Amino acid sequence: MTDLLITNVRPDAGSTADILIEDGLIAAVGPDLAPREGMEVVDGNNAIAIAPFVEAHVHLDKILWGLPWHSINVPDSLRAMIDNEVEIRRTLPWSVPERAGNLIRQCVAMGSTHIRSHVDISPTYRLDNLHGVLEAWERTKHAVDIEIVAFPQLGMLVEPGTAELMEAALDEGATIIGGIDPARIDGNPAGHLDTIFDIAHRKQAKIDIHLHERGELGLYEIGLIAERTKALGMQGRVVVSHAFCLGTASRDELSRAIDQLTGAGIGIISAVPGDIPVPPLFELADRGVRCAIASDSLRDTWNPHGNGDMLERCWLLSWRGNCRTDAELVAALDMGTRRGADLLDLEGHGLEPGCDGSLVLVEGENLAQIVVDRPKRALVVKRGRVVARNGAWVDEK
Numbered sequence: 001m002t003d004l005l006i007t008n009v010r011p012d013a014g015s016t017a018d019i020l021i022e023d024g025l026i027a028a029v030g031p032d033l034a035p036r037e038g039m040e041v042v043d044g045n046n047a048i049a050i051a052p053f054v055e056a057h058v059h060l061d062k063i064l065w066g067l068p069w070h071s072i073n074v075p076d077s078l079r080a081m082i083d084n085e086v087e088i089r090r091t092l093p094w095s096v097p098e099r100a101g102n103l104i105r106q107c108v109a110m111g112s113t114h115i116r117s118h119v120d121i122s123p124t125y126r127l128d129n130l131h132g133v134l135e136a137w138e139r140t141k142h143a144v145d146i147e148i149v150a151f152p153q154l155g156m157l158v159e160p161g162t163a164e165l166m167e168a169a170l171d172e173g174a175t176i177i178g179g180i181d182p183a184r185i186d187g188n189p190a191g192h193l194d195t196i197f198d199i200a201h202r203k204q205a206k207i208d209i210h211l212h213e214r215g216e217l218g219l220y221e222i223g224l225i226a227e228r229t230k231a232l233g234m235q236g237r238v239v240v241s242h243a244f245c246l247g248t249a250s251r252d253e254l255s256r257a258i259d260q261l262t263g264a265g266i267g268i269i270s271a272v273p274g275d276i277p278v279p280p281l282f283e284l285a286d287r288g289v290r291c292a293i294a295s296d297s298l299r300d301t302w303n304p305h306g307n308g309d310m311l312e313r314c315w316l317l318s319w320r321g322n323c324r325t326d327a328e329l330v331a332a333l334d335m336g337t338r339r340g341a342d343l344l345d346l347e348g349h350g351l352e353p354g355c356d357g358s359l360v361l362v363e364g365e366n367l368a369q370i371v372v373d374r375p376k377r378a379l380v381v382k383r384g385r386v387v388a389r390n391g392a393w394v395d396e397k
């Protein structure tokens, strides 16, 4: 069913209206809309209707969500964390499709109907993680759109064969080339970036680079990324995830980095880290950098925290960002919804006629209050189909 009439809701916490979805698209928004014969009608119970959350950065292949508690063993270096994960995943009794499926259903139940997931690609894993995530998506396609980043978690130049496999991943369902800490992992910033930009440019793929490297090194690498983005005409197609270096930059350094990001049309995705300063997302957005927030690593061998709830992530940003006025709280909500959709170039995200018939109902007073209180999602609709109700996934009829 892709036709649906939802009555008695408040779009973006405004006046009460009905929302009519036909053929998966919003056909009308207004009072007293009439259903076509045989159309499913849902009473929205005066809930707030918002466009769906956008989960712009997770790792569906790493997830242990829905499984027995996994006690985290945190080795003392990034390399040791990477090797630790490979060892644990070698003997996990649950497959990638099972684990990825658990998180996909959780994300949808919390109101995210678009997911960008990185998947580990390496000579050890080959394309198994990609195939596993695609298998999980095949079973959930009616509820969620997924775009996949071919991610060299184990290193790329230090793991010969990885770049070729990342390129092959683009022929099998991935649409984005990943990268990670070009200096710390591969020990060769220019070499790492040249390789991923070459693949992405030749294959007309986007780029999404994990950049945890801090201080001057991270800022220097943002400059290298901007240079390559402009040289290859890839403006608007490159994202830097995390960009911790922006959180600790001086005013002059930040201003210079923002000029580089806007000049090259590079976006920033932050998971709102707890242990270091969050990149100044509101200032970046005000100055024209496309920004979004996301869950990143959650309930896996790296991190016990997180639950795939983007409304909670918006609250976390509002907490870390000291958002106190209604306008500031709504700006935090925007980072997990409208700005995420803009950064990922999602068409039809919104509640106006012509938009995708996808939305989330939240019982609450206004947009600021739902960020603070994080109510359960009453209903999640994907292109006219109810896919979650009362915070729980709805199995397809």
Ligand SMILES: [Zn+2]
Binding pocket: 057, 058, 059, 118, 210, 296, 297
């Ligand atoms: Zn990540």
